[in-house]
Amino acid sequence: GEDVEQSLFLSVREGDSSVINCTYTDSSSTYLYWYKQEPGAGLQLLTYIFSNMDMKQDQRLTVLLNKKDKHLSLRIADTQTGDSAIYFCAEKSRAGTASKLTFGTGTRLQVTL
């Protein structure tokens, strides 16, 4: 079955870079995603990467994919207090003939002044 693991907690100072890591087990995953959940809110899609890519950059966000090690990371440059949230990685997996998302355990990012 699918298993997606993340570290539970990360604390960084404002202005520093944050790196949130994720490991997954389904080698057939074609898409991998990063979602952000702010307190009391639903999840918001931040970015995604196709499995034939190594890196994707979108403004302050950089996604790195190491398909050999099944490792995904999200780097947030110049981290701001508004980046404090829970970050979930997710992989595409199969549910019978359909496809679905399997979410990681979530990483709580705390940004300090």
Added chain:
Amino acid sequence: EADIYQTPRYLVIGTGKKITLECSQTMGHDKMYWYQQDPGMELHLIHYSYGVNSTEKGDLSSESTVSRIRTEHFPLTLESARPSHTSQYLCASSKRDRDLEQYFGPGTRLTVT
């Protein structure tokens, strides 16, 4: 911002009551999902639907039921609430051909006393 709504946002109810959590989206998305989020943050898919009159159970066994009579509406019902049902319930939707870009509602936090 995604147009997907959930009501109520918070609900505290006694054991044995029947409850319905509402989810509506105005984006015309064919696919809709219900996730249960533990206090420890993990998300688990409990139901999904790929269109009107289509409903499927997700990864996590749930005593809840769902219906999809209209495209825009995907309510979740618990016939007899129990304290073990206390959780955050998140609804999501996606387009038919981009089903892994899911848009989430703000969630319903349910407490059963």
